[in-house]
Amino acid sequence: MPIVKADPKRVNAGVHFTLGNYALVEGAIAAGCTFFGGYPITPANEISEMISKRLPQVGGHYLQGEDELCSIFACAGASLAGAKAMTATASAGFNYMQEGLGYCYAIEAPVVVVDVQRCRGENYASQADVMQMRYGASGDYEAIVVCPSSVQELFDYTVWAFNLAEKYRNPVIILSETTIALMRERLYIPTAEEIELFERRYTTAAPGEYAPFAAEEFSCPDFAPLGKGYHTIYSLNPHDEKGSIDWDPDVFERLYRRITGKVRENRADICRTEQYLLDDAEIALVAYGSEVRPAKEAAQMLRDKGVKAGVLRLCNVWPVPEEAILETASQVGHLFAVEMNNGKYFHEIQRCALGRCPVTPVTKNRGLIHTPMEIFQSVMDALS
Secondary structure (H helix, E strand, O other): OOEEEOOHHHOOOEEEEEEHHHHHHHHHHHHOOOEEEEOOOOOOHHHHHHHHHHHHHOOOEEEEOOOHHHHHHHHHHHHHOOOOEEEEEOOHHHHHOHHHHHHHHHHOOOOEEEEEEOEOOEOOOOOOOOOHHHHOOOOOOOOEEEOOOOHHHHHHHHHHHHHHHHHHOOOEEEEEEHHHHOOEEEEEEOOHHHOEEEOOOEOOOOOOOOOOOOOOOOOOOOEOOOOOOOOOOOOOOOEOOOOOEOOOHHHHHHHHHHHHHHHHOOHHHHOOEEEEOOOOOOEEEEEEHHHHHHHHHHHHHHHHOOOOEEEEEEOEEEOOOHHHHHHHHHHOOEEEEEEOOOOOOHHHHHHHHOOOOOEEEEEOOOOOOOOHHHHHHHHHHHHO
16 A cells, blocks of 8 residues: 655644634645535534535545535545545444435445534534444444544544545544534644555556456455446446346355455554553553543652553454453553543443453433543442
8 A cells, every 4th residue: 555645735744722613624635625514513513614614625525515425425435536535424324324324334435424423413522422333334344433532633643544434444433522523622633744645546457358246255355446438337236346236145245254254354554552551550440531631640640649540442342442442451450431421432342351350330411521530439439
């Protein structure tokens, strides 16, 4: 996969004090985004607002969709035409995108989707969408979902998301939250020379020899350039390597073993975790997204009380960083799954721990991020 440097004309390098949603837009522009299709919804509106200004400045195109379904299908078409495409929505709007998202998985369109999680109908913080990110669309697929926890990471992880989408020809979801989306913090944007981007890989086969869905096991096929004589059907229906619509159970099984395997079998490359105070930890807080912030503070508070606590931070939740969770469960005596919902991803953490130690959910579903004291108290109560 060829790697290039970002275009200096697209990189607003320097130090900024900015909104999380604006930081995400700058990340998309730096990553080479050339098309955005979206429909208004709070708390994601600032993304549409800013990218509608920024894209025309760098030769890109902005589409105000008639609804969320229009937006995701427009992104699919733009992606197949050669664009780096993105859409953004929030929780309820993500519901409406599922048909189009399922189509993107089936045709292997590398689109980036932003979900700014909120409580139902209200702009309060939540992580209640975490399971829908993986299981919302129909059919077989594997999701790639990254979880920023700060304004800085809304920039950094957006670049990462575009690179993952291009590398694996798979939709990538940025699981944002009201907490960080509407927060203002320091943002450092590096120079273009410091930003590495994955270039889309195009076929070298002649039009008559090109098979749009042919690839080695657990890898993805090359694209065909638009307008160069390659006639390809991109259909949700069962199709063979040539894209022809036909039902053959052997072909179908082989196709989806590859489509799911290209993500599942490359977890070591896709998954990222970070460790905080885990070297001598006896208990570990497992957190993702904005909940990483109070979890780190809580770990230090626990240490001040004599409890050797650390944090396993999940930078992505899908595919599940199974090996890192199991390794941590084998190292400590107790895991605590910190979430802003009623305890959803807790079950994945418990599954990956394989019974090596107890796993206790630390949940909050009140439209607010945990305070460090709330996490501290939950751990102390469980240990008493």
